Amino acid sequence: MTSFRTLTLGTAMAAAALLPMAASADAKAYKVGLIASLSGPTASLGQQIERGARLYEQLHKTDLGDDTIELVVRDDTGPAPDVAKRLAQELVVRDHVDFLAGIIFTPNANAIAPIATQAKVPFVIMNAAASATTKASPYIVRVSQTIPQFTQPLAQWASKQVDIKTVYTLVSDYAPGIEAEEAFTAGFKGDGKSVVQSVRVPVQSPDFVPFLQKVKDAKPDALYVFLPGGTQSTALMKAYQSLGLKEAGIRLIGSGEVTVEDELPNMGDAALGVVTGFHYSTAHDSKANADFLKAWQAAYGADSTPTFMAVGGYDGMAAIHHAIKAMKGKGDGKAAVDAMSQWTAESPRGSVSIDPETRDIVQNIYIRRVEKVNGALRNVEFETFAAVKDPGKAK
CATH class of the missing domain: 3.40.50.2300 (Response regulator)
Known part of the structure; x- marks a missing residue:
């Protein structure tokens, strides 16, 4: 055959x-x-x-x-x-x-x-x-x-935050993760702004604890994360909580997969306050x-x-x-x-x-924060980058 x-x-x-x-x-x-x-x-x-x-x-x-x-x-x-x-x-x-x-x-x-x-x-x-x-x-x-389409707006938003001067990036070790790392680093610019370190984790079934312990030891203002989504997002959130990164003053920001809707109930209150850049939320008002x-x-x-x-x-x-x-x-x-x-x-x-010209999607990118709405966790949009084309095609 x-x-x-x-x-x-x-x-x-x-x-x-x-x-x-x-x-x-x-x-x-x-x-x-x-x-x-x-x-x-x-x-x-x-x-x-x-x-x-x-x-x-x-x-x-x-x-x-x-x-x-x-x-x-x-x-x-x-x-x-x-x-x-x-x-x-x-x-x-x-x-x-x-x-x-x-x-x-x-x-x-x-x-x-x-x-x-x-x-x-x-x-x-x-x-x-x-x-x-x-x-x-x-x-x-x-x-x-596309990865740059939602990563660059998030990086631009982070650049404007006075309490985020240093960022540590953690991404899955395959082409999209590497592209996310590059896009965030390129977009996170300004006086006193810097990506202090980057780490790449296995695509399948990573153990986040040793990686996040290194992040905690480095004491950045924020951790940027890109993952494929699914159960990995919950595993990341639980490790972030158990190691006390939030209490250490390390904000968690990332692509929308980090707080993907079907996993939010499994994450619990550890996800509250996490900011992501993405194109869809179940909380989108339309x-x-x-x-x-x-x-x-x-x-x-x-x-x-x-x-x-x-x-x-x-x-x-x-x-x-x-x-x-x-x-x-x-x-x-x-x-x-x-x-x-x-x-x-x-x-x-x-x-x-x-x-x-590119056969790629043009869409709004939203900056969202995890909040409780009627007792349930939701990615609540609070800033919009309208009609974003893929900036990666400009390379």
Whole structure:
């Protein structure tokens, strides 16, 4: 079986590229191959993306007239580029998907990019956030976020705080983490401002205690953190609390993954006062977000909480719907990418669009503080950087 796939992949993908995405008259069942991490330590992240995508389909299944969309979901198991690449190949060659989508981790997205290019299949990234990823294929459109996009505004905010002069950075040791470290360091500028030290921790299952003990010993004014999110965020918060960094006067700031909504109840009051920069909070005050939260809880239970991953899956399907409607049954992969490059929407996170030059998301970035609202922890927005493009593309 493996030998057969190896021998026939090139010709099968070339043939797939020649097929029109839809017949001009007949209704079509479009297939979206959604790849996410649905097992292992990051399973909660992949589940959020899948649920967000399915929720959009449930709410908008009649929007395409007689056309339909089938989600074909695959588990890449975590940061595993070889697995992600194999799954993308199978989805294109065997399942004949019209779109590839999903992806938590940047290395997985980069491994899939050549498949999308060769097969001329649009690839909608719903999370993977390293700035350079959209450059890996002209068929990539990203609806999620980039690391510099939310890190630089946070660094600029921190630069204005009189009580934050020195910062220690702690990031996951892979491309997005390194990019976050660089973006924060570049943005944290001003008289007397400095990043005193940086440390990188394992991507999977890190023990934060020895790293945070070194932070405590260094006595910075603040600790900046970037993590993939999920249960790691709670582990980080518990270590921050148990080692007494807050009592030592070391403020915790970071990317939105540090106080991701579905983990806040597990963090408890240790998370109070943590400031993050990000593009989505369940506390965002808008009708679109209120409607989204209501529909989410109706579908998945009153105790279920959507995160930015869910919004990535939800908006990714909105962009795919836009492309299908714009093409009106005619067009190929490039036409779909061109259509999505003109997509604008009122998302649960606020107004969004795609920058046609970079095929990357343009969106508001919010500075948020963890506060108690009606007895529950929430990321409450208190400052907005409007319509932010990815600053990493300027490099």
